[in-house]
Amino acid sequence: MLDRLLGRSKTSRGASAVVTGAGSGIGAAFAIELARRGGAVVCSDIDERAARATADAIVEHGGKATAIRCDVSKFEDVQALAEQSQAWFAGPPTLVINNAGVGAGGAAIGDASLDDWVWTLGINLWGPIHGCHVFTPILRNAGPAHAPRGIINVASAAAFGAAPGMAPYNVSKAGVLSLSETLAAELAGTGIKVTVLCPTFVKTNIVESGRISAQSGELANRLMRWTGFSPDKVARICLDAHDRGELYCMPQLDAKIGWNIKRLAPQAYTRAAGLVSRVSLP
Secondary structure, rough: OHHOOOOOOOOOOOOOEEEOOOOOOHHHHHHHHHHHOEEEEEEEOHHHHHHHHHHHHHHHHHEEEEEEEOOOHHHHHHHHHHHHHHHHHHEEEEEEEEOOOOEOOOOOEEEEEEHHHHHHHHHHHHHHHHHHHHHHHHHHHHOOOOOOOEEEEOOHHHHHHHOOOOOOHHHHHHHHHHHHHHHHOOOOOOOEEEEEEOOOOOOOOOOHEEOOOOOHHHHHHHHHHOOOOOOOEEEHHHHHHHHHHOOEEEEHHHHHHHHHHHHHHHHHHHHHHHHHHHOOOO
8 A cells, every 4th residue: 555655556657668669759758758757768769860869858857768779560679679678777677668650541451552551560560569579578577576567558549440441550450459458368467567558649740651641641630630639648648547557548538439339339330430431531
């Protein structure tokens, strides 16, 4: 009880954290918020300059951070990230956030190129798979002396939303959701928390940096402007949910509504999604 009152049971407080995709968007917001909570943060990104910019911003404000380049689609890069992170922490991490991701969409199945499928799944799904494969044994073997420990995987409401024209992205995020649920079951009783983040629209640069058709990108940008949460708000909500031991974090009301409707009336939900797509897709 005393540990809980002092905040010691909260994984996000004073964490030794590894964040992928920390060069921008939600990843950068996670890194900065963890530093605010007294943590030391490894800021990882395929764009090393962007990762370094996030780390430098943290250090300039009195925090502790370093930048490491990592292409999460490459297993060897994630292995090297784990080794370098442990050397910098002088021990195992206590929190790993598999956040790196890209956007893809605007074409139906059969029209979307296989190259887009491979690229999207390589980053959005294999990235978290690599992260969990490499870091889970490290967290598990660290033992209770390093508790609390945790893993956050960043998915999306697309994981269950199944919007037409977004198949590579939807499938990648559905895989992350299933990966997180399975990992949580496997780690039950170990003291390692698992949370999967499923936001709807967040004000990031995912449209500009992804492979999204012009029409779908324009729609996504409008929805981000009108209904999107800031990355900072999403990161805070998710870290607080993780501290409470919640498996699912759906920061926006529309994500929660969509999740419940899909579970209660899946066929009606799918028909409705198809009707909406006729208006929004080319």
